[in-house]
Amino acid sequence: MIFNSNIFILFFTAVLLLYWLIRNNQGYRDWLIVVSSFIFYGTWDWRFLGLLIITGGIDFVCAYKISINPQQTTKKRWLMFSIVSNMGTLGFFKYSGFFLDSALHILEIFGLQSTRPVLAIILPAGISFYTFQALSYTLDVYRGHIKVETNPVKYFAFLTFFPQLVAGPIERASFLLPQFREKRTINESIILRGVWFILWGFFLKVVIADYFAPLVDMVFNVKHLGGSVNILAPLAFGGQIYGDFAGYSLIAIGLANTMGFELSQNFSHPYLSSNIQEFWRRWHQTLSTWFRDYLYIPLGGNRLGSFRTFFNIFLTFILAGLWHGANWTFILWGLCHGLALGCYRLWRTSKMSASIRIPKIAGWGMTMLIVGLGWLFFRATSVSHAWDMIQAVTNDQPPSWSTNYALAVSFGLLAVWFYDVFNKHFHWERVSAWPWLLRIVVKSILLVFIVARWGKEPPSFIYFQF
């Protein structure tokens, strides 16, 4: 069940109706959220519901044990148990095939022939998202940032809250869990805000992302297309993944709003960033802050000198790349960003940066170039595929349709840029002060765009595969 399908709209309408009916009982509300989340998740693959319950259950028990044990060593042991169970599950389902394949490949390089075992493990939907959310819960309980939750229904409502279960935003327990402990107030303002976000989310998905999708496929799915299409296709993918993921996040936030809950912002006009650090403050914010708080800072952050800072950034980004998928292309994507961010920090702390002033537009151009290169690795099916595309820019014949391709991609990128500019200047607080009629007209226009592009067979969201 995906957000941009008719079945989800029916499902959500039914949930909202029941939600209204049981408004006088918090226990029933939590049960409704858990059951509807399980139904939502079960429609992907009901077999993995068990996995979700078991791994979530382990974290629930671990956090409880951490909270009741006064001894630090025992607390640490339970924390380690939680980390190992989460990472072990993630490692088995997501990375076992990749590491096994890579190890066998290395053996083959050294002339040691081996028979490759067939390891076909299905990736449970949203596993990277919910394991990180569960992990943040036990870590925060261990650090004393949050009170342990003793009610399993509330805990599972927090962990499996269906608007953000399969693709985030990755919520911190300290932010989301307390909302389940209290009475939620649903007023006109929060409903209208929710509807505003839902409409923009669907606009980003069905109008922007689905516009780019065939443009991306027609280059990435074919070999030996030469010329500028190899440069434009990764940029088009940048537009697609932004529309897709930011769209999903906005829909999730909007849906939660209509139920009285708040979720964290995940994107704030990233394509207007004039340096790579700014980009990472604006792109997939809940993941980057997760890595910052639970990996980069514990590693020492920027407190241990330039070399160690560079190394910490590098390692964090390689792991962030690996989080996205078990492929060397994601590691290269992480390397590309880690290197760029490391270099940027070195530059900023150097004496030269004080004397040389880089114009904002040049900074923006360089940032987009790095981000675009990163998207090439991110979307390519293998490292050799990415390398072939780089070489093809000059080596192969451009297709007869490259001019039209440039026109179509430029049009889409312009739309993305306009969206970011609009989003920067007209955030909800400002929009809510608009005259009533203007708000209604903008919503209606968005709805017309969505209706125009709503497909019978809706394409899935890219981040569901992670």
Add this chain to the structure above:
Amino acid sequence: MLHQKHQSAVPQEVGHVYLVNPVALAKQFASILLIVLALFLAMWISNGSGILGKKYQLGDPDSTIISTKVQLAATSSKKRIAFVGDSSCLVNIHIPTMKENGIEAINLGTLSYLGIDSFGLLAQRFCQDKPDAQIFVVLHPECIRMVASSSEHRKILMEALNQSTDRSTPFQLSNLRKITVDEFSSRLLDGWLPTPIKGQLGFRYGFTHNLTDEVFSSGGFMEETRKFDASISHGSSDYRIARRIQNECTLFRSYLPKGIKVHLLVSPIPQSHATRGHEKKVLEMQNEIGNWIQAENPSFNLPTVLPDSSFGTVTHLLPNSAHEYTRQLCLMLSR
């Protein structure tokens, strides 16, 4: 245990409160719906007013092919020979080869889903003011045995044929999206914003605009880009004439002005698909269908079976083979 302890305290607590004026909220949503409907109405009116660009038949490859062929039929005033038929005609009849051999012709081949009577409508458009025109009907055995044609494709053809009048589609509630936003965005954008073609065809032709341009410049010929693989192509090779064919053939002939010469060609199939006696079966088909469309005699002695390596799919020849097949046809025509 944990759960029990907590449950005793929680059930009485209020889950959430609605501080909403339902009437005011309903008014907001009703206003959105009203404005959307007003926008739909405005789009429908402007579609018919002529203030926007003309209605394009682009958007997907099938519509693009059909509308391009209609345009080609209407604009080829100097040509006297036209090939009409299913997609085997579209990709097997190589017009540049015909030109090399001194034969001026156009390829109006489209898709098997259209049905033979629809091919007649295209031929009719081509034959306007051409009493000496000759029509070659090219059919593949797969098309001949197809049980039904597609009304959707027929509708696309009819719209393309009536485009000269360029009126907006009559108001129908069941077709609200198509007649408002779809047509509006088509008139507004399709003229200049290229639409990518999905799938295999897109890898070769890229955009509907490129497909139109290339099909136009090659006299209606379109390249097959796939490679035939007999191991994954398990269709039955029991070819026969579907019931609908006779009626469609009668209609086909009725669309053409009297005196127009019609010829019939049955396209080749891959060797691995051919059963014993395929040639005899083709001859029977030619006689029967030829009779219904009142085709000229004799039929052309072209190969009915070719090696698998010549094919992109069961029905489509690869460009090199299409060139060779057309060259053989030219030899027969010049005799």
